[in-house]
Amino acid sequence: MTQDSLRYQSGFGNEFATEAVAGALPQGRNSPQRAPLALYAELVSGTAFTAPRAENRRTWLYRRQPSVVTGAYQPYEQAWWLTGAQPHAVIPPEPLRWAPFEIPQEPLDFVDGLRTVVANGDVEAQVGMAAHVYLCNRSMDRRALVNADAEMLLVPQQGRLVLRTELGVLSVRPGEIALLPRGIAFRVDVPDGPSRGYVCENYGALFRLPELGPIGSNGLANPRDFQAPVAAYEDDAGGCEIVKKFGGRLWRAQMQQSPFNVVAWHGNLAPLKYDTANFMVIGSISFDHPDPSIFTVLTSPSDTPGTANCDFVIFPPRWLVAEDTFRPPWYHRNVMSEFMGLVYGQYDAKPQGFRPGGASLHNCMVPHGPDAEAFDRASGAPLQPQKLDNTLAFMFESRWRFQPTAFALTGGALDADYAQCWSGLADRFASRKT
């Protein structure tokens, strides 16, 4: 499947309607006595039936066989994919950083190549999230993944992904992201070979676009730039292994048919892709460095207003024009916890040690900010308009502290010298000058 052959429908949370075969969608009702073309109707809901209308998400599928034909499940071993906070975990109280996570040589697909870096919350309480990396070098072969625990936000860093989902196909390259609803089967193909990226597994409320407040009715991520697939089904009857994440464990079952057998669907719960190049960036045009919340692409709210279960924030190419201002991020300690990754280029607060494919973690109240080199450069730079170009960093920000996993702490990528990047920040208090 080439990128160009794919068609998409536009809009975040829109009521989509799509059929791969004309006449497959029932008209005027969802569940006629006999669905057209002898298809089975199946409803999948992403919110409670009684969720407020503005938040309600569900989709009707018209398929060759309903999902119930999947047989019994057996446990599936994947020791690297972890879920939620562990009761007695010890969380280092200092800033952490990781070198680019290496893609192993051994054959690994998306499921087997997933490595949890940090996690928080409780999947049973539908609270919290995990940040993973995927490190894979082959496509999922006759295998589909169903995550009943969470929706998944994919941030490719190396290599394009072709995501075949029950609702159709998305092609997602680095710089783009994909949002896959809880419970919808998908397969990940890696046409470029060794592939790496980040995953936010969101156990909480569905990601949505942030309120715009005084920004008005336009800006940041515009709804129409989100793209949903059109219905597409496989004819293949060669069988398929379903790997299911359910209650923090993985399970497998063998299906005789492909789960990608949906001929038509309609509704507002759909996989989506989004090109971050379409993000309309707001910034300071006078002075001071604004809070990074202006860069929020998607937010998963918690039950406390304005205090997210998870915000997905990007730091895309943009102009810096603020006058009499230290332009990179200020030194700070935040109540929210920050997991960051870099898709490409350099991040202005950490021009060196933070590298594409790596990550950093600044948990609740852990002090951080520009390294000494960035501080010195930005303190003395002439404040001409400056384009921060060829760069894309991002942050998963959560109200819940992140626990790094054993893979994160002992897997070889941890940067033992991270704190050294601030050691050059000497006390230069002017009154001590002679």
Ligand SMILES: O=C(O)Cc1cc(O)ccc1O
């Ligand atoms: O720590 C970071 O690099 C992320 C970040 C960026 C910014 O511009 C302001 C605050 C913040 O936490």
Ligand SMILES: [Fe+2]
């Ligand atoms: Fe920060």
